[in-house]
Amino acid sequence: xxxxxxILLEKxxxxxxxxxxxxxxxxxxxxxxxLAEDKNKTDILCKSLTDMRNNIVLCKKCYNxxxxxxxxxxSNPKRDDNILCVVADMRDVLAIERTSSYNGLYHVLGGxxxxxxxxxxSDLRINELLERSHKENLKEIxxxxxxxxxxxxxxxxxxxxLKDFKGIITTIAKGISVxxxxxxxxxxxxxxxxxxxxxxxx
Amino acid sequence: xxxxxxILLEKxxxxxxxxxxxxxxxxxxxxxxxLAEDKNKTDILCKSLTDMRNNIVLCKKCYNxxxxxxxxxxSNPKRDDNILCVVADMRDVLAIERTSSYNGLYHVLGGxxxxxxxxxxSDLRINELLERSHKENLKEIxxxxxxxxxxxxxxxxxxxxLKDFKGIITTIAKGISVxxxxxxxxxxxxxxxxxxxxxxxx
Numbered sequence: 034x035x036x037x038x039x040i041l042l043e044k045x046x047x048x049x050x051x052x053x054x055x056x057x058x059x060x061x062x063x064x065x066x067x068l069a070e071d072k073n074k075t076d077i078l079c080k081s082l083t084d085m086r087n088n089i090v091l092c093k094k095c096y097n098x099x100x101x102x103x104x105x106x107x108s109n110p111k112r113d114d115n116i117l118c119v120v121a122d123m124r125d126v127l128a129i130e131r132t133s134s135y136n137g138l139y140h141v142l143g144g145x146x147x148x149x150x151x152x153x154x155s156d157l158r159i160n161e162l163l164e165r166s167h168k169e170n171l172k173e174i175x176x177x178x179x180x181x182x183x184x185x186x187x188x189x190x191x192x193x194x195l196k197d198f199k200g201i202i203t204t205i206a207k208g209i210s211v212x213x214x215x216x217x218x219x220x221x222x223x224x225x226x227x228x229x230x231x232x233x234x235x
Numbered sequence: 236x237x238x239x240x241x242i243l244l245e246k247x248x249x250x251x252x253x254x255x256x257x258x259x260x261x262x263x264x265x266x267x268x269x270l271a272e273d274k275n276k277t278d279i280l281c282k283s284l285t286d287m288r289n290n291i292v293l294c295k296k297c298y299n300x301x302x303x304x305x306x307x308x309x310s311n312p313k314r315d316d317n318i319l320c321v322v323a324d325m326r327d328v329l330a331i332e333r334t335s336s337y338n339g340l341y342h343v344l345g346g347x348x349x350x351x352x353x354x355x356x357s358d359l360r361i362n363e364l365l366e367r368s369h370k371e372n373l374k375e376i377x378x379x380x381x382x383x384x385x386x387x388x389x390x391x392x393x394x395x396x397l398k399d400f401k402g403i404i405t406t407i408a409k410g411i412s413v414x415x416x417x418x419x420x421x422x423x424x425x426x427x428x429x430x431x432x433x434x435x436x437x
Contacts, residue, residue: 037329039302045287048280053268059256065326066255067288068300075288078250079281085247086269086277098270100241124267127239 037061042068094165096141096158097126106130106139113137115172119162119191121145121179129177137175140165145183146190154190163194172200180207206231239263244270296367298343298360299328308332308341315339317374321364321393323347323381331379339377342367347385348392356392364393368400378406408433 037043042064049060067075091097092104099105106112106126116137120126126139142157166174176191178184188204195202208226209218218226239245244266251262269277293299294306301307308314308328318339322328328341344359368376378393380386390406397404410428411420420428 037300038307038332039287039291039300041283041287041291041302042300045283048283051276051280052265054261054264061329062256063254064284064287067284068291072288074253075284078253079285081243081247081250082266082269082277083281085241085243085266086274089241089243089270098239098241098244100243105240124263127263130240 091141095139096143096161097123097139111136115170116175117165117169117171117173118175118177120177121184121187125177125179137173142178142187145178145181145187147183157187159191159194162191166195166198171198174198174200174202176202176204178204293343297341298345298363299325299341313338317372318377319367319371319373319375320377320379322379323386323389327379327381339375344380344389347380347383347389349385359389361393361396365396368397373400374402376400376402376404378404380406382409 037046045064045067046057046060049055049063050057052060055063067078089098089100090102092099092107093102094107095104097104097106101108113136117140118129118135118137119140119142120129121142121144123141126141129135129139140158140162142159142162144152144157146152146154146157165171174195176188178187192202206229207222208229209215209222215223239248247266247269248259248262251257251265252259254262257265269280291300291302292304294301294309295304296309297306299306299308303310315338319342320331320337320339321342321344322331323344323346325343328343331337331341342360342364344361344364346354346359348354348356348359367373376397378390380389394404408431409424410431411417411424417425
């Protein structure tokens with residue numbers, strides 16, 4: 034006998050529990066929720082998922098996800114196309130966009146150099162970045178990779194690869210979080226915060 | 236501009252975050268997971284959900300969810316059809332089945348009497364229960380409703396409705412949990428545990 038007296042329910046729970054962070058209990062709760070709701074709610078949910086999966090593409094310029102061949106950021110004439118921000122992942126684009134403090138373009142590498150996980154430079158969109166650095170009229174490339182060893186390695190690698198770039202190469206500031214007390218900051222962060230101190234202004 | 240540079244992604248996140256316990260951040264994580272996986276993974280997930288939603292029915296005998304008109308418990312000849320366990324919800328059937336200590340049949344009421352939420356006896360499958368108590372060859376009806384005020388009210392109501400039932404009516408024992416120390420049990424539970432004490436055996 035099926036665990037749930039229904040093979041259909043068991044199958045749905047199995048599939049839902051393959052999602053990250055969803056265990057059997059949560060999956061059962063989600064499935065029973067859908068059963069209690071109108072049939073068309075399930076149809077709408079599934080349509081939105083398959084539409085997304087089948088129709089989302091990577092922007093052919095910046096490799097961010099997009100509904101069109103060129104994404105809404107790359108094709109926005111109001112964005113400053115002299116600045117390019119290099120990020121590891123499309124989630125980082127979302128995070129930077131939420132700050133509303135950047136108006137340039139992006140380049141999504143697709144990860145960071147990570148020998149342990151077998152990610153080498155050739156797995157990332159570094160050639161594409163190099164090409165953009167030659168072809169586009171860029172004045173600045175911002176390296177906004179994660180503040181991890183892998184991020185630092187990738188930063189170093191990119192700075193070597195981009196040595197012929199005519200503009201400036203910058204990296205995002207690392208330091209203590211806004212609102213943080215010094216005593217609770219970890220030593221590495223606080224140390225870096227002191228080493229990279231900047232002139233006091235305003 | 237869409238929050239996520241993709242209206243398709245935004246739509247999927249919207250729909251996912253309508254699920255119980257799924258916020259915008261979790262929904263985004265689920266959507267990005269599906270995007271990173273093979274296209275057919277999304278198809279399989281959606282097929283299992285729509286199959287479940289469109290084809291699951293309520294068993295016409297016990298009102299548990301089922302793939303067939305009569306569920307696998309009601310149609311199992313090995314189950315004892317002299318005992319009927321009345322539960323509020325199909326989740327309770329799952330919970331009791333997991334204990335492997337019950338081999339009779341079930342009757343899913345569909346809730347408990349709850350005037351505050353507007354659930355009156357006529358909203359529950361009480362007439363159906365009454366009919367089963369007359370037609371089926373039952374020797375015992377176990378009331379296994381939640382140990383809440385609503386559950387107690389419903390138990391009381393059912394005991395009145397079933398006054399002509401020839402067999403015995405029992406209710407599940409309430410008391411301290413197995414493995415619990417007395418000092419940590421709440422007063423109501425411990426009090427009930429003492430009031431409903433049973434002869435010591437074995």
